[in-house]
Amino acid sequence: MPQIFRPRSNSIARLVLLLLLLLAGGFAWGVHAVYWSPFTTRVNVPLEQPVPFSHEHHAGGLGIDCRYCHTSVEKSAFAGIPATEICMTCHSQLWTDAPMLAPVRESFISGKPIPWQRVHDLPDFVYFDHSIHVNKGIGCSSCHGRVDGMRLTMQANTLYMKWCLDCHKEPEKFVRPRNEIFNMAWTGELDATERQRWRQANHARVAGLTDCSICHR
Secondary structure (H helix, E strand, C coil), rough: CCCCCCHHHHHHHHHHHHHHHHHHHHHHHHHHHCCCCHHHHHHHCCCCCCCCHHHHHHHHHHCCHHHHHHCCCCCCCCCCCCCHHHHHHHHCCCCCCCCHHHHHHHHHHHCCCCCCCCCCCCCCCCCCHHHHHHHCCCHHHHHHCHHCCCCCCCCCCCCCCHHHHHHCCHHCCCCCCCCHCCCCCCCCCCCCCCCHHHHHHHHHHHCCCCCCHHCCC
């Protein structure tokens, strides 16, 4: 019976299989690269805002405490977007004619809120409570980065589930003293004794921090 395939067919088949493997590997690498790129995570990508508010100037330069503008961060799930009245507390006296602040003045006169774009915008199926994190010892900069050095506010972390779980598995590695919660420059860490004390005091909650229902309700 004559041969159906020529001898070189084996070489061609091996080459095709190799190309398919390379194509699959390249596709997987591409998906991974896009998934972790700023295009998807929005890390270090500033959003266009009605007013180019600078945390670097207000928090870093003037030393304004986070809670002055984000008034509900210690007692509510939502940290709170500052009302125009908070802005006008200062800007009714300072830079009163600055063109940059025209949207603030218009909002104050009309009573319509400034349409700020949320920088840290979690999906609707994720439940997050600012107050519990702050009251348990998680500092602002742990999640939001050094906003006191940002001319325009941007994400410093991916907000992916893995990033959250890394903290929820061993939260005592990320907590800080209560008097350092709003200190952007704090870079210390609790010693072994303080970590153990914190874990013992919060053991009942730590045991279930990786349960699905904690964030997906």
